[in-house]
Amino acid sequence: MGKQQVNRYLHRIREYCGIFGIYGHPEAANITYLGLHALQHRGQEGAGICSSDGKQIYIEKSMGLVADIFTDKRLKRLPGYIAIGHNRYSTAGSSSLKNVQPLVANFSLGNIAVAHNGNLVNADELRQRLEEEGAIFQSNADTEVIIHLTAHARGSSLKERLIQTLQEISGAYSLLILREKELIAIRDPFGVRPLSLGRFDGAYIVSSETCAFDLIGAEYIRDIEPGEMLVINDNGLESIRAVHSPHRAHCIFEFIYFARPDSYIFGGKNVNNIRKSLGRILAEEAPVDADVVIPVPDSGMPAAIGYSEHSGIPFDLGLIRNHYVGRTFIEPKQTIRHFGVKLKLNPVREILNNRRVVVVDDSIVRGTTSKKIVKMIKELGGAREVHMRISSPKTIGPCFYGIDTPTRRELIASSHMVDEIKRYITADSLAYLSIEGLQRAVPNPDDYCYACFTNNYPISFPGEHLLQMDLFIV
Ligand code: AMP
Numbered sequence: 001m002g003k004q005q006v007n008r009y010l011h012r013i014r015e016y017c018g019i020f021g022i023y024g025h026p027e028a029a030n031i032t033y034l035g036l037h038a039l040q041h042r043g044q045e046g047a048g049i050c051s052s053d054g055k056q057i058y059i060e061k062s063m064g065l066v067a068d069i070f071t072d073k074r075l076k077r078l079p080g081y082i083a084i085g086h087n088r089y090s091t092a093g094s095s096s097l098k099n100v101q102p103l104v105a106n107f108s109l110g111n112i113a114v115a116h117n118g119n120l121v122n123a124d125e126l127r128q129r130l131e132e133e134g135a136i137f138q139s140n141a142d143t144e145v146i147i148h149l150t151a152h153a154r155g156s157s158l159k160e161r162l163i164q165t166l167q168e169i170s171g172a173y174s175l176l177i178l179r180e181k182e183l184i185a186i187r188d189p190f191g192v193r194p195l196s197l198g199r200f201d202g203a204y205i206v207s208s209e210t211c212a213f214d215l216i217g218a219e220y221i222r223d224i225e226p227g228e229m230l231v232i233n234d235n236g237l238e239s240i241r242a243v244h245s246p247h248r249a250h251c252i253f254e255f256i257y258f259a260r261p262d263s264y265i266f267g268g269k270n271v272n273n274i275r276k277s278l279g280r281i282l283a284e285e286a287p288v289d290a291d292v293v294i295p296v297p298d299s300g301m302p303a304a305i306g307y308s309e310h311s312g313i314p315f316d317l318g319l320i321r322n323h324y325v326g327r328t329f330i331e332p333k334q335t336i337r338h339f340g341v342k343l344k345l346n347p348v349r350e351i352l353n354n355r356r357v358v359v360v361d362d363s364i365v366r367g368t369t370s371k372k373i374v375k376m377i378k379e380l381g382g383a384r385e386v387h388m389r390i391s392s393p394k395t396i397g398p399c400f401y402g403i404d405t406p407t408r409r410e411l412i413a414s415s416h417m418v419d420e421i422k423r424y425i426t427a428d429s430l431a432y433l434s435i436e437g438l439q440r441a442v443p444n445p446d447d448y449c450y451a452c453f454t455n456n457y458p459i460s461f462p463g464e465h466l467l468q469m470d471l472f473i474v
Contacts (some may be wrong), residue, residue, distance in 0.1 A: 014431070016089030016119075017087055017208075018031050018036065018041075018208045018335055019084065019086050019087075019115045019116070019176050019207070019208050019248055020084070020176075020208070021115070021178070021183050022082065022084075022204070022230075023183040023204045023233070023285075024081055024082070024203040025080050025202070028082055028083035028203075029075050029078030029079070030050055031087040031205075032049050032083040033075060034212070035085060035207055036070075036085045036086075036212075037066045038211050038214070039209060039211070040065065041258075042064055042089065042209070043087035043089035044087070045063065045089060045100075046061065046069075046087075046088045046099075047064070047065070047069050047070075047085065047086060047087045047100070048060065048061025048062070048068065048085065048086050048102050049085040050085075050102045051078040051080040051082065051083040052081075052083070052181070053079045053080035054082075054180055054181055056111075057104060057180065058078050058079065058080065059111055060074045060078055061097070061101070062097065062100070062465040063100065066087065066449065068361060072140050078200070082181075082182070083178070084115045084178045085175075086102050086115035098138060099139050099140065101115045101116065102114055102115040102176075102178070103143050103147060105147045109157075109161070110179060111180065112178065112179055112181060114147055114175065114177050114178075114179040115175070115176045115177075116143040116172055116175050117193050117208055118142075118171060118193045119142065119171055119172050119399075119400060120142040120145065120146075120170065120171035120172075120173060121170050121389070121459060121461035121462070122170045122171065122461070123142040123145045123169075126149065126168065129147050129194055130152070133152070135152075135157065145169070146165060146173075149169065150162055153165055153399055158182075159184075159231065159240065163229070163240070163243070166242050167243065169311055170461075171192075171400070171401060171459060171461070172188050172192035172251070172459070173186070174187050174194070174195040176206060182232065183204070183232045183233070184231050184232070185197070185206040185230045185232070186229045186242065187224040187225065187226055187227070189227040189229070189243045190249035190250075190449070191245070191248050191253050193254070193401075193402060194259065194263075194265040194266060195207075195208060196208075196209070196213070196222070196224070196265070197222055198210070198213040198218040198220050198221055199218060199219045200213070200218035200219070200328070204232050204237065206224065206230075209260060209263035210264045211263040211289045214262065216266065220268070223267060223268070225245075226245040227242060227243045227244060227245035229241075248446075248448075249449040249458040250266045250447055251401065251449055252449060252450055253363075253403050253452060254266070255275065255278075255442065256362050261275060261301070266270065268414045269443065271302075275302035275303050276302045277306060278303050278306060278391040278392070278441050279303030279306025279308075279309075279310070279391055280307065280309060281306075281438075282303065282360070282389055282433045282437065283306070283308075283309075283310035283389075284430070284437075285431070285437050286432075287311060288358060288389075289356065290302055290356040290357060290385070291313070291356045291357070292313065292358070293307050293311065293314065293315050293357075293360060294315075294317065294318030294351070294357060294358070294359055294377075295359075295361075296319060296345070296359060296361035296362075296373060297317070297320070298321060299361060300359075300360045300361040302389035304358075306391075307360050307389060307391075307466045317348065317351070318348050318352050318357060319345045319347055319348070320345060321344055321345055321358070322346070322428070324345055325344050329393065341369055341372035341373065342372070342376070345373065346376075347376050347381035351381075352377055352383045353380060353381065353382035355383055356385040356387070357381075357385065357386050359373065359377065359387065360391060361373075361389075361391070362390070363392045364390055364395065365410075365411060366406060366410050366411070367421060370425040374425050374426050375426065386426075386428055386430070387430075389428045390432045391433055391454065392433055393434060393450075393453040394413035394432050395411050395413055395414075396411060396413050396414040396453065396454075397452050397453070397457075398411070400459075401451075401459065405452060412424065413432075418432065427471070435454065438453070
């Protein structure tokens with residue numbers, strides 16, 4: 001693979017999303033709407049729902065937030081007892097309805113709709129091959145590659161064709177597939193993204209995170225296993241070992257930042273508990289004399305509680321978040337992001353004035369947010385000292401498996417020492433959690449992907465050798 005091709009690959013669109021599906025309920029679309037609402041944090045750019053009444057597939061999708069898109073009128077256009085839904089995460093340059101999922105296709109075995117969370121690492125090569133064979137693509141989503149491969153595969157049943165497709169695709173994928181009379185859930189062999197199975201009112205539910213189960217009152221049954229294909233139809237559940245799972249590589253960043261604290265992921269572990277442990281271990285590794293511990297809301301909240309618990313320094317809410325703005329990080333332009341921190345956060349002078357403050361956040365990516373926050377806490381809040389504590393190790397590598405990280409060049413910790421970053425963000429001290437500390441916080445630490453902190457990528461991808469040799473700086 002040439003440098004140009006690698007470049008194209010590394011900068012193409014990625015899928016950072018939430019998915020939800022239900023089989024066997026007369027209000028399938030309405031419940032999917034609620035499920036997507038609970039998964040809104042996994043993607044705010046656009047959303048879609050596909051349903052089936054056993055005869056026909058219906059689809060409604062649009063740019064925007066779930067609650068704005070799905071009016072009563074729209075939900076009424078989604079009849080049936082099966083449904084899948086998808087929340088799409090925003091990335092620069094790819095904001096377009098054609099990339100909003102589910103994607104629907106019609107081929108020899110009938111109609112299918114596909115919703116995908118994750119990122120294939122060989123999608124470009126597969127797309128090129130398919131295009132050479134005559135395939136015409138309508139979007140630049142990986143999901144369409146999966147659809148074309150399935151259409152091209154041999155076999156008389158969809159199951160057989162999907163199994164063939166899974167042998168060809170590589171990377172991170174949690175997939176939901178809807179047919180007229182069937183729901184299929186698939187998880188990649190490494191189990192990178194979460195995907196759980198639940199039960200509600202006689203129906204089966206599959207969701208990226210269990211927080212969606214809680215909203216509707218569903219019961220968690222288990223995770224979809226890495227490499228498993230779960231077929232749900234009139235005959236009940238059929239579990240198929242569709243692709244060999246060599247080892248697990250769950251995304252550790254789901255625990256650090258991405259998943260909701262009230263969810264139970266990766267074998268039923270509560271995200272909030274893990275985040276609090278990260279904070280406790282951080283306090284043990286990087287103590288400091290201070291008067292108050294404050295979180296950067298909302299992402300730093302559980303870790304700040306953990307830090308406060310372990311250190312004995314009182315916890316308080318020194319920054320107030322305006323919840324009516326989206327995650328500033330996903331704004332496409334740097335100029336908007338700069339403005340965004342102030343739009344989102346305001347310091348509480350009563351808590352900060354003349355105090356020595358520990359500020360806990362989950363991660364530093366470019367350093368922009370931390371710099372603004374430290375300035376804000378000092379200048380507007382009146383803090384005497386600001387000690388930044390980060391409940392994850394230094395983010396030094398981009399993610400190729402579905403987390404929205406910028407290029408390596410933009411990751412401040414990839415080219416700067418902790419002390420340099422401390423000076424850049426103008427904090428009085430700065431400490432990150434160690435890799436060992438992070439591993440202490442999770443049971444079975446070998447089952448996780450730490451690539452963004454180590455540059456060791458568990459699923460190899462085209463151009464990886466260039467990345468490792470630093471010939472190609474992303
Ligand atoms: P930055 O200003 O680039 O250093 O961004 C750091 C902030 O972005 C932290 O407060 C994190 O909580 C948040 N963050 C980290 N990773 C992501 C992500 N993949 N998507 C959105 N926000 C993120």
